[in-house]
Amino acid sequence: MPTIAELMQSLPEAGAEADRLPEPLAAASMRPVPVGRLRRIGLLGTLQAKIAAAYLFHWLRGCLCSEDERQRLLRETHWRTAVRVLDSMGYLRGAVTKMGQTLANLPDIAPKEFVQTLERLHYDAPPMHWSLLREMVHNELGDDPENLFASFETRAFAAASLGQVHGAQLPSGEKVAVKIQYPGIARAVTEDFQNLNLFMFPARLDKDWGYVKGQVDDLRLRLEMEVDYQKEAAMLARARSLFREEDGIVVPRVHPQLSTERVLTMERLEGVHLDEFLRAGPSQEQRNEAARKIFRAWYRLFAAGRVFYADLHPGNFLFLPDGRLGMIDFGFVVALEDELWRLCQRLDRGLTTGSREDRAAGVREWSVITDDEADADRLRLSVDFSDWAWGFRYCGGEFDFGDEAGFRRGIDLAAEMVRKRYTRANPCTPSICRQNFGIRSLLYRLKARIDVRPIVEEEMKAAGWDRHDA
Amino acid sequence: MRVTAQVQAATRRRILEVAQALFASQGFEATTTRDVAKAAGIATGTMFNYFGSKEAVVGSLAAEALADLDVDFKRRDREGSSLEEDLFAFVAAGLRRLKPLRKHLPVVLEAALSPVRGNVDEECCRLRVSHLETVSRLAAKQLGLKELPAMALQIYWSLYAGLLLFWANDDSPRQEDTLGLLDDSLHMFVRWLTDSSNKPKEP
Numbered sequence: 259m260p261t262i263a264e265l266m267q268s269l270p271e272a273g274a275e276a277d278r279l280p281e282p283l284a285a286a287s288m289r290p291v292p293v294g295r296l297r298r299i300g301l302l303g304t305l306q307a308k309i310a311a312a313y314l315f316h317w318l319r320g321c322l323c324s325e326d327e328r329q330r331l332l333r334e335t336h337w338r339t340a341v342r343v344l345d346s347m348g349y350l351r352g353a354v355t356k357m358g359q360t361l362a363n364l365p366d367i368a369p370k371e372f373v374q375t376l377e378r379l380h381y382d383a384p385p386m387h388w389s390l391l392r393e394m395v396h397n398e399l400g401d402d403p404e405n406l407f408a409s410f411e412t413r414a415f416a417a418a419s420l421g422q423v424h425g426a427q428l429p430s431g432e433k434v435a436v437k438i439q440y441p442g443i444a445r446a447v448t449e450d451f452q453n454l455n456l457f458m459f460p461a462r463l464d465k466d467w468g469y470v471k472g473q474v475d476d477l478r479l480r481l482e483m484e485v486d487y488q489k490e491a492a493m494l495a496r497a498r499s500l501f502r503e504e505d506g507i508v509v510p511r512v513h514p515q516l517s518t519e520r521v522l523t524m525e526r527l528e529g530v531h532l533d534e535f536l537r538a539g540p541s542q543e544q545r546n547e548a549a550r551k552i553f554r555a556w557y558r559l560f561a562a563g564r565v566f567y568a569d570l571h572p573g574n575f576l577f578l579p580d581g582r583l584g585m586i587d588f589g590f591v592v593a594l595e596d597e598l599w600r601l602c603q604r605l606d607r608g609l610t611t612g613s614r615e616d617r618a619a620g621v622r623e624w625s626v627i628t629d630d631e632a633d634a635d636r637l638r639l640s641v642d643f644s645d646w647a648w649g650f651r652y653c654g655g656e657f658d659f660g661d662e663a664g665f666r667r668g669i670d671l672a673a674e675m676v677r678k679r680y681t682r683a684n685p686c687t688p689s690i691c692r693q694n695f696g697i698r699s700l701l702y703r704l705k706a707r708i709d710v711r712p713i714v715e716e717e718m719k720a721a722g723w724d725r726h727d728a
Numbered sequence: 729m730r731v732t733a734q735v736q737a738a739t740r741r742r743i744l745e746v747a748q749a750l751f752a753s754q755g756f757e758a759t760t761t762r763d764v765a766k767a768a769g770i771a772t773g774t775m776f777n778y779f780g781s782k783e784a785v786v787g788s789l790a791a792e793a794l795a796d797l798d799v800d801f802k803r804r805d806r807e808g809s810s811l812e813e814d815l816f817a818f819v820a821a822g823l824r825r826l827k828p829l830r831k832h833l834p835v836v837l838e839a840a841l842s843p844v845r846g847n848v849d850e851e852c853c854r855l856r857v858s859h860l861e862t863v864s865r866l867a868a869k870q871l872g873l874k875e876l877p878a879m880a881l882q883i884y885w886s887l888y889a890g891l892l893l894f895w896a897n898d899d900s901p902r903q904e905d906t907l908g909l910l911d912d913s914l915h916m917f918v919r920w921l922t923d924s925s926n927k928p929k930e931p
Contacts, residue, residue, distance in 0.1 A: 388809070389816040390911055396824070397902045441904035 385414035398521040439520040444485040451478040476685035484589035487522040493588040527584035529576030549706030551583040561721035566592040568689040570696025612652035643671040647694040660705030756832040791851035793825040811870040833896040
């Protein structure tokens, strides 16, 4: 539990301007990943109390000032709280950082100050110092980076939930990116889920607990797979083979001799992330083109690669100077094994005809919804959410992904389903929802106005889908 | 027959080599001084002329492994690194060299690393002095001090001994928890050192 002193310290200071607040990367964030269930749960508990105290104090101060001042104080509280959350999530890493990334994927839903700050978790989490990372490389590759590479940048150029990335050059002269996993991260992920199970203890009494448990277990399994860089290397190679030069989409080449379960060496793509791309003021057509590439990449992986790319966030895409799109992280994917693949093929009918009955049939199957009257509201909400998630797919014509109300509707529907505990669904639903929110969030930020249907048709045809009955 | 210094050195080397192989193959506990002597081709009594116990053998192996650590570390010295990073790199380099002895270290730690106990082994004493000299040099350079106070060295050595003990029993993958503990310990030590060296002196 936090001490009174800690709680007092967490309170915002009156009169402080958000612009002058310090950088969030406190020294504590640069420590190795804290391991141990109690330690991690304690750190999370402290964070929760700090956030509550900050907003309580804002409310108290707000009673005594004007509306303008209250708004200014609210922005300041959002900012300060986001900095604390960023700091704690950057320190805890693992599944906790993933939660922060998901929150940052909800622009205009979470407070702007939160999103802008937590966005750093996608690629700018606090890195660990070089001496520690060098030991990791030595332990994994059997030699020091100085001996294995012609040059090695000791300062990480990107850092996120599971590892950090350093630039290097091979003896051949090729520039590479070396992703090094934080020590202890695999156990931290497992412990985060053990803590989550503890928090969810009251939900065990729910009649749908079995489905919830299945979904949490599925998520845990995927994150545990993500910490194995050998699996990611295999996925990178598979994804790379799916794209041709004319697609303008590139997946980096892996160097297997310099890759292990915890170190991944791959071709370095030079480009900028989404925020920098947008700062340069691209035209509507440039934004549309970027959106088409992102969409095509996502659909190619689905139709031809039989995977759902569930990590659609700005940190995983690079906009290259020559106009190509780089996809750089393949840790979090949902492989569509036979049963799931067949289910996806059945669901495709509803997404192609656009008929509500067809979509309802798919939703019934996905979410195990019966004809019982008690399930009527569940069916209505689930179909509405499916409309939101896939409507652009069957509507045809230009779709305005930058419509704020449209984007917000998906969040509201998902929140309503959670509130009503409509949790009965396929185990991989949380990953699929993450994917749906991810793609909508990216295209929303791009303010894209595109017709995705031709892309879908091309990709399905090229992958040889049998859709004669659609 | 008079045994020359050369023969003595060769015998000593042979004892260390066979002892290390036996400790690795059958474990420290299961290996007796008689086993070591037999494998080295000498009488058990003769072995005691070289090493008072098998713990002393491990101590000597550790001392040998760490003999030119300072030189090794200087090669990796990096401009602009922090004291924490420097100390981390120094200790981590030592752990790498001690790796073949990791499992056997606890049995000699108490005797070899205790700063208060009378020394049982001259080599271990030299090892400790050399290690602390390097730590002192690194800290003095970064903090602008002439030398580290005795209290600081005492605290550092306690942390280091604790770390070695933890490492010897660390069953996390590739002993990654030891890296975490080392970083936390050095963070604490450097923060204390910085605070105490910035504190104004009492008149």
